[in-house]
Amino acid sequence: MDPLSIVDIVNIAEYEIERPSYRDQIIKFKKNRRIQIGELVTLVFENRETIRFQIQEMMRAERIVLEDRIQEEIDTYNQLLPKLNSFSATLLIEVTDQAKMREILDSFIGIDHGNTTSLKIGDSVVYGEYEGGRSKEDRVSAVHYVTFSLTDQQVSQFISGEEPISFEIDHFKYKAETVINEMVRESLSQDLL
Incomplete structure (x- = not known):
C-alpha cells in the first residue's frame, strides 16, 4: 500500500x-473494517x-x-499502513465503566506478548505482531497496533472466501473469537490486492 x-x-x-x-x-x-471480538476488544483495520x-x-x-x-x-x-500481504489494525480495549477501567485494563496485561491474537483462515493461523512500547510489566494501554503478515497462499485463501475466516483473542484472562462476514472479508481483501 x-x-x-x-x-x-x-x-x-x-x-x-x-x-x-x-x-x-x-x-x-x-x-466493514471493524470487528468486535467478545465484549471488550475491537479491531479496526487501517488503510x-x-x-x-x-x-x-x-x-x-x-x-x-x-x-x-x-x-x-x-x-x-x-x-x-499495512505492508504487502498484511493487515494493520488498531486494537481497542473498550471499557465504558470508568470505575473499573484500571482493573479491566490490568487484566489484559500480556496481551501484546506471545501468540494471543490471531487470524484464522480455515486451518491456517496467522499470529498478530504487536507494536512495542504500548505496555509495561504492570500497565497496559487501551490502544494497540497489531499487524498480521500473510503468506501468498493465505492471501489467496482470504481473498477467495472459500474457508471460514475468524479473528481470535486467546489471553489467559480473555478468550473470544469472531467469524467475519462476507462484507468485512470483501473490504479487507482490498488491502491485499
Whole structure:
C-alpha cells in the first residue's frame, strides 16, 4: 500500500468544509473494517483512507498548519499502513465503566506478548505482531497496533472466501473469537490486492 504524502492532505480550512460529508463516508467505510471480538476488544483495520482521516482529524484538533509538522504527522501515521500481504489494525480495549477501567485494563496485561491474537483462515493461523512500547510489566494501554503478515497462499485463501475466516483473542484472562462476514472479508481483501 502506497504511503500518504503531503499532496493527499488538505489544509484545515478546506478540511472544515469537506469534513461533514467526508466523516460520514469514513464512518460508513469503517463499518466493514471493524470487528468486535467478545465484549471488550475491537479491531479496526487501517488503510490509506482511515489513516488520511486520522491525519486530517489530528491536524484539525491540534491546529497543525506548518508543512513540516504536517509531514511529521504523515510520517508517523504512515507507519500504521499495512505492508504487502498484511493487515494493520488498531486494537481497542473498550471499557465504558470508568470505575473499573484500571482493573479491566490490568487484566489484559500480556496481551501484546506471545501468540494471543490471531487470524484464522480455515486451518491456517496467522499470529498478530504487536507494536512495542504500548505496555509495561504492570500497565497496559487501551490502544494497540497489531499487524498480521500473510503468506501468498493465505492471501489467496482470504481473498477467495472459500474457508471460514475468524479473528481470535486467546489471553489467559480473555478468550473470544469472531467469524467475519462476507462484507468485512470483501473490504479487507482490498488491502491485499
